[in-house]
Amino acid sequence: MEFLYERPPPYIHIEWNDFSYRKHTKQTEEDIAICECHYEATDPDSACGERCLNVITNTECTPGYCPCGIYCKNQKFQKCEYSMSKLFKTEGRGWGLLADENIKAGQFIIEYCGEVISWKEARRRSQAYEAEGLKDAFIIALNAYESIDATRKGSLARFINHSCQPNCETRKWTVLGEIRVGIFAKQDILVGAELSYNYNFEWYGGAKVRCLCGATCCSGFLGAKSRGFQEATHLWEENDDRYSVENVPLYDSAEDEPASKNRKLNSSEDAIKTEGVLESFTKHEGFPQSVPLAVEPLNSFRMEDTIMHDVKIEMSKDTDLYSQSIHQNFMQKNAMISRIRSNSACRNYHIEPSRPLPKSSQQFPSGRSKHLKQKQIDANYVSQLLASQVAQKNFLLVRKRETWLPLNLIPYMTRYGPPLKSTRRTAKAVCRQASQRSGLELDARHSKRSLTCIRPLSRTSPVLPERRAAK
Ligand SMILES: C[S@@+](CC[C@H](N)C(=O)[O-])C[C@H]1O[C@@H](n2cnc3c(N)ncnc32)[C@H](O)[C@@H]1O
Numbered sequence: 188m189e190f191l192y193e194r195p196p197p198y199i200h201i202e203w204n205d206f207s208y209r210k211h212t213k214q215t216e217e218d219i220a221i222c223e224c225h226y227e228a229t230d231p232d233s234a235c236g237e238r239c240l241n242v243i244t245n246t247e248c249t250p251g252y253c254p255c256g257i258y259c260k261n262q263k264f265q266k267c268e269y270s271m272s273k274l275f276k277t278e279g280r281g282w283g284l285l286a287d288e289n290i291k292a293g294q295f296i297i298e299y300c301g302e303v304i305s306w307k308e309a310r311r312r313s314q315a316y317e318a319e320g321l322k323d324a325f326i327i328a329l330n331a332y333e334s335i336d337a338t339r340k341g342s343l344a345r346f347i348n349h350s351c352q353p354n355c356e357t358r359k360w361t362v363l364g365e366i367r368v369g370i371f372a373k374q375d376i377l378v379g380a381e382l383s384y385n386y387n388f389e390w391y392g393g394a395k396v397r398c399l400c401g402a403t404c405c406s407g408f409l410g411a412k413s414r415g416f417q418e419a420t421h422l423w424e425e426n427d428d429r430y431s432v433e434n435v436p437l438y439d440s441a442e443d444e445p446a447s448k449n450r451k452l453n454s455s456e457d458a459i460k461t462e463g464v465l466e467s468f469t470k471h472e473g474f475p476q477s478v479p480l481a482v483e484p485l486n487s488f489r490m491e492d493t494i495m496h497d498v499k500i501e502m503s504k505d506t507d508l509y510s511q512s513i514h515q516n517f518m519q520k521n522a523m524i525s526r527i528r529s530n531s532a533c534r535n536y537h538i539e540p541s542r543p544l545p546k547s548s549q550q551f552p553s554g555r556s557k558h559l560k561q562k563q564i565d566a567n568y569v570s571q572l573l574a575s576q577v578a579q580k581n582f583l584l585v586r587k588r589e590t591w592l593p594l595n596l597i598p599y600m601t602r603y604g605p606p607l608k609s610t611r612r613t614a615k616a617v618c619r620q621a622s623q624r625s626g627l628e629l630d631a632r633h634s635k636r637s638l639t640c641i642r643p644l645s646r647t648s649p650v651l652p653e654r655r656a657a658k
Pocket residue numbers: 195279280281282283322323324325345346347348349350396397398399400440521
């Protein structure tokens with residue numbers, strides 16, 4: 188049974204992003220975010236659980252700086268604390284990844300690792316891969332400037348397929364000063380279920396890849412909901428045969444499955460172990476029911492300025508899956524890069540609802556919450572906040588002298604209102620006014636990331652207004 192020995196096309200397995208293109212950011216001590224957690228043996232959540240300031244801002248604690256030391260639970264990317272998953276061969280969608288244990292909603296599953304490359308390089312590679320005839324797209328956009336390419340080097344996350352009704356989602360985390368992408372469970376996932384997330388592919392023209400996710404809300408093609416796709420074609424317009432489905436150069440990943448490999452196995456005895464990875468055919472037919480993801484408008488990321496050169500490709504006889512229009516298909520296949528939703532708190536200060544949210548947050552029917560409205564930093568406002576006893580207590584309770592608190596976390600922490608948007612506004616002025624008004628001795632600084640941070644100068648308890656009066 189030949190197919191039992193089938194393996195995915197070779198790639199280099201990595202568990203850390205590869206920084207061959209640029210150096211890894213060096214974190215200065217000032218930039219290290221230190222939480223205020225204290226480990227208590229009786230309360231397992233005390234060591235950097237969901238109340239941890241770093242967890243709230245999607246930032247991993249830095250070893251050696253976390254007050255919880257070895258008990259810190261907020262170093263999942265660094266320690267590769269992945270959920271159990273295993274590789275399997277799908278029908279029609281190449282390889283996929285399935286849950287090898289029950290996974291809880293919100294659980295970290297795996298990091299999407301690859302080579303961190305510039306946007307330009309991503310575009311160049313995307314073209315080159317097309318020209319080489321690579322059918323699967325592994326590049327995801329990290330932000331406006333950089334992408335992660337898992338084509339040659341990656342983790343098992345590179346095998347997670349797209350679904351229009353996914354059970355996972357991507358989230359960005361800041362780890363040791365770098366943004367990293369993790370796959371997290373959107374819902375409880377049962378062992379054996381295929382893992383999937385919405386690629387949010389942006390389509391740049393070229394062959395459309397039929398989406399075989401099987402969801403009832405399936406958009407039909409990968410990237411079909413992206414702006415590029417909708418603007419460039421009239422696929423769904425009636426009486427417009429320019430782009431009728433038949434005429435659209437279409438790559439259907441089912442086509443390249445040799446008939447023998449499309450066979451479905453029923454029993455676990457048909458699964459074999461190779462190189463520590465269990466390869467099996469899926470028994471899983473459907474997809475877990477979940478609330479369909481609303482596709483957000485994407486920032487267009489077109490490749491229209493890309494010049495498509497003629498490329499001579501040597502075709503072997505058995506690669507007739509491209510037989511119809513070899514040139515066209517090669518040049519136009521998968522001109523897509525998937526985009527990470529900015530669903531992370533990260534440095535955007537969109538605070539995830541791990542705690543009750545301030546009133547200013549809005550809950551959408553899908554259960555997702557809208558970004559909190561942000562207020563510009565205003566010395567007066569900060570002063571008012573810090574003049575309140577509750578805020579002072581909170582502030583001083585959670586901050587130690589050595590650490591800095593980004594101003595935008597103060598209102599959130601004290602549940603007084605929306606986070607403050609950090610600007611390059613005079614940190615010292617904010618500090619001076621806030622000090623005068625609150626009676627706290629404060630120090631402020633403006634970090635590289637445009638964050639105004641503030642800290643009490645005294646390690647001792649605050650001199651609250653009434654105590655001062657009593658003295
Ligand atoms: C990141 S790779 C996923 C792993 C891939 N299946 C493999 O065998 O290596 C993305 C590629 O998988 C295929 N794919 C993923 N989700 C799909 C879907 N829902 N329908 C059809 N093809 C899909 C497409 O070719 C896509 O470019």
